[in-house]
Amino acid sequence: MSIDELVNNVRTGRTRAGSAAVHAADALDAAGRQLGAVLDVNRETLAQRIQTLESRLKAGEELPLAGVPVGIKDNIAVTGERLSCGSRILETHRAPYNAHVIERLIAAGALPVGRLNMDEFAMGSSTENSAFGPCKNPWDTTRTPGGSSGGSAAVVAAGCVPVALGSDTGGSIRQPAAFTGTVGLKPTYGRVSRFGLVAFGSSLDQIGPIARSVADAARIYDVIAGRDQRDATSSAEAVEAALPGLDDSIAGMRIGIPAEYVSDALDPRIKARVDEAARHLEALGAKLVPVSLPHTKYAIPTYYIVATAEASSNLARHDGIHQGVRAKDANDLLACYLKNRGQGLGKEVQRRILLGTFCLSSGYYEAYYDRAMRVRTLLARDFDAAFSQADVLLGATTPTLPFRLGEKTSDPLQMYLADILTASANLAGVPALVVPAGTVLEDNRPLPVGLQLLGPAFSEARLFRAGQAIERAFKGPLTLPAGALA
Amino acid sequence: MVDPALVQHVALLARLEVPPERLPTLTKEMASIIGYVEQLKDLDVTGVPPLSHGGGAHDVFRDDVPAPSLPRESLLEVAPRREGPFYLVPKVIGEGA
Numbered sequence: 001m002s003i004d005e006l007v008n009n010v011r012t013g014r015t016r017a018g019s020a021a022v023h024a025a026d027a028l029d030a031a032g033r034q035l036g037a038v039l040d041v042n043r044e045t046l047a048q049r050i051q052t053l054e055s056r057l058k059a060g061e062e063l064p065l066a067g068v069p070v071g072i073k074d075n076i077a078v079t080g081e082r083l084s085c086g087s088r089i090l091e092t093h094r095a096p097y098n099a100h101v102i103e104r105l106i107a108a109g110a111l112p113v114g115r116l117n118m119d120e121f122a123m124g125s126s127t128e129n130s131a132f133g134p135c136k137n138p139w140d141t142t143r144t145p146g147g148s149s150g151g152s153a154a155v156v157a158a159g160c161v162p163v164a165l166g167s168d169t170g171g172s173i174r175q176p177a178a179f180t181g182t183v184g185l186k187p188t189y190g191r192v193s194r195f196g197l198v199a200f201g202s203s204l205d206q207i208g209p210i211a212r213s214v215a216d217a218a219r220i221y222d223v224i225a226g227r228d229q230r231d232a233t234s235s236a237e238a239v240e241a242a243l244p245g246l247d248d249s250i251a252g253m254r255i256g257i258p259a260e261y262v263s264d265a266l267d268p269r270i271k272a273r274v275d276e277a278a279r280h281l282e283a284l285g286a287k288l289v290p291v292s293l294p295h296t297k298y299a300i301p302t303y304y305i306v307a308t309a310e311a312s313s314n315l316a317r318h319d320g321i322h323q324g325v326r327a328k329d330a331n332d333l334l335a336c337y338l339k340n341r342g343q344g345l346g347k348e349v350q351r352r353i354l355l356g357t358f359c360l361s362s363g364y365y366e367a368y369y370d371r372a373m374r375v376r377t378l379l380a381r382d383f384d385a386a387f388s389q390a391d392v393l394l395g396a397t398t399p400t401l402p403f404r405l406g407e408k409t410s411d412p413l414q415m416y417l418a419d420i421l422t423a424s425a426n427l428a429g430v431p432a433l434v435v436p437a438g439t440v441l442e443d444n445r446p447l448p449v450g451l452q453l454l455g456p457a458f459s460e461a462r463l464f465r466a467g468q469a470i471e472r473a474f475k476g477p478l479t480l481p482a483g484a485l486a
Numbered sequence: 487m488v489d490p491a492l493v494q495h496v497a498l499l500a501r502l503e504v505p506p507e508r509l510p511t512l513t514k515e516m517a518s519i520i521g522y523v524e525q526l527k528d529l530d531v532t533g534v535p536p537l538s539h540g541g542g543a544h545d546v547f548r549d550d551v552p553a554p555s556l557p558r559e560s561l562l563e564v565a566p567r568r569e570g571p572f573y574l575v576p577k578v579i580g581e582g583a
Contacts, residue, residue: 096560189540203539232546233539301523312500319501321573326566333578334501342503350502351512354493355519357500371526373536378529380537412515413522429540457540 003068003162003216007109010057010067017057017067018050021111024069027160028114031485035158036127036135037151039074040082040115049111056109063109065223070105071164073152074115075122076207077196078102081112085198086120086130086148089324089344099196100231101165101207101224108223116164117151120346121315122172122200124148125418128409129348136405137179138485140445143402146176146418152210153180158485163211163220167197169204170303171397171422177210177434178397178450181478183217183467184210186422188457189429190235193228199314201307202233204426213477214435214467218242221460235458242464250469251285253462254390260296261395261421261452270396273437273449278394280473281466289390293382296424298375300416303423305359305372312356320344351412380428387456392466396421397434397452401442421452431455433463435470436478448478488517 001020009015025041032038057066072078075085077095079102084090102112119129127135127150137145138158145154149166153176156164166173168186177184185208192207199205209220225239255278262274282288320326320340327339345353359368386393399420408415425432432454439446451470455463471477490513497504504512558571567574 092566093564096564097556229548232548295529298526298529301526304519305523305526316501320566321575322561323564324566330576332576336576337501338498338503341501342505345502350504351515351519353500353502354496354512354516358492358496358516358520361496361499367527368523370536371531372523373538374531374534375526375529377534377537378531380540413518416519427537427540 021069066109100193119148146179181448256291256390308356
């Protein structure tokens with residue numbers, strides 16, 4: 001059921017305000033847990049929120065998301081609920097306040113339900129780095145749903161919730177969306193407040209929706225976008241609502257096809273879908289323009305310096321003293337820090353903290369961090385040049401179809417390369433939307449393909465419009481084949 | 487360049503205890519990742535300014551108006567060990583100091 005139908009049913013009294021959320025909680029506890037996508041479902045707080053919602057509706061409040069259950073990635077704070085970020089060190093941590101996006105969703109009548117699995121501190125591309133076990137892809141449970149927002153993408157694809165929130169630092173919303181046949185948006189940097197999102201790479205992190213359809217993602221975006229004083233990087237730029245113009249014509253829109261995002265290095269079946277989508281858009285009156293983002297191959301090395309440098313600073317707060325889990329055998333303060341962090345943080349998180357600390361350390365700062373910041377400028381200039389010729393860019397999201405669980409866990413570098421087409425958008429701060437473009441058969445099973453649309457800063461409404469056209473061209477949102485989860 | 491001593495040094499800076507048996511693998515992994523990011527040296531960045539974030543916002547101030555902050559108790563109660571309004575930690579200064 002779409003969000004629109006669900007809200008209408010609540011408004012007209014056809015269904016009770018809490019029924020969709022209770023149904024979602026049941027599905028998360030069953031199919032969601034079976035997939036390894038769910039860390040917690042708090043029915044007590046849900047029951048309280050439903051009660052509050054019912055009295056607001058009774059008082060005549062008009063709520064655009066009345067009764068809509070929203071799954072929440074475990075790095076976004078909901079008061080009183082678990083906030084573990086998939087990490088041992090925060091296993092027992094409960095959020096003392098609501099994130100800005102949660103306040104907005106609740107104000108709009110939505111019901112946060114479920115804490116969703118993720119790569120520890122959002123570091124990973126397969127949700128195998130969670131301290132609480134890997135998450136599986138509902139299309140093929142021997143494969144990864146991507147990461148780090150793998151839990152969010154998996155429960156949306158499996159139909160447990162219509163929409164979930166994820167976070168994207170280098171592709172963590174978009175790559176899982178592509179791998180699970182869902183729609184995922186990484187908003188413009190500064191468009192959605194990061195207040196209440198546990199920080200990873202503060203100059204890159206953005207919260208965004210993962211949904212079954214473009215329209216559902218647009219509805220959530222319209223509610224969570226906008227200025228918040230508590231995030232100093234939150235933009236004061238007026239929000240152009242995405243929903244009202246969603247079905248407007250795309251005739252005349254210039255669609256740039258970056259050579260690097262349709263290269264021969266991609267799985268040819270993914271490349272073929274980009275070509276097919278481009279032809280559909282052309283048939284609707286869009287104009288195709290070949291463009292280039294020549295520094296794309298430097299995006300991953302730049303990203304792994306910038307993101308890890310920021311992470312090494314941000315994650316210093318996870319010390320087992322102010323919150324989280326304390327090691328038992330420390331005799332002095334230094335040993336306490338060393339042991340709490342050494343025992344509480346997972347291998348990939350430790351690798352990244354070490355890399356970031358190295359890149360910022362005396363003697364290496366200029367050669368690594370400073371140079372990466374300059375290459376970041378070159379990556380941003382690539383986009384400026386492309387957007388002088390095109391209104392929107394269209395390309396692949398990932399170089400491959402969803403890979404198998406365990407396939408890349410032994411080689412960190414191979415895992416990093418899964419983000420080769422997504423990290424640039426975070427480095428440049430531009431928005432990007434992933435939309436499914438049907439499925440392809442692999443070992444006799446259908447696997448989804450997700451295409452990526454990128455636009456200049458604050459062009460989300462335009463991306464959603466182009467995304468809607470692509471969704472229509474591929475005959476609507478994808479549905480899991482019957483029995484996929486059996 | 488990346489050897490076990492460097493990894494140990496960086497680990498201490500980062501306040502991470504690395505068990506000795508992890509050190510050889512970790513050194514190899516760090517060398518491989520650092521070797522990979524070094525391809526940035528192929529680019530000429532002379533005269534290119536650094537970019538620290540993609541948002542374009544600079545020097546953002548809010549109005550200097552007092553407002554309530556989070557209740558102290560809500561933050562203290564998530565600490566693993568505390569005593570009254572304080573975080574409890576092992577002794578900071580050793581007996582020989």
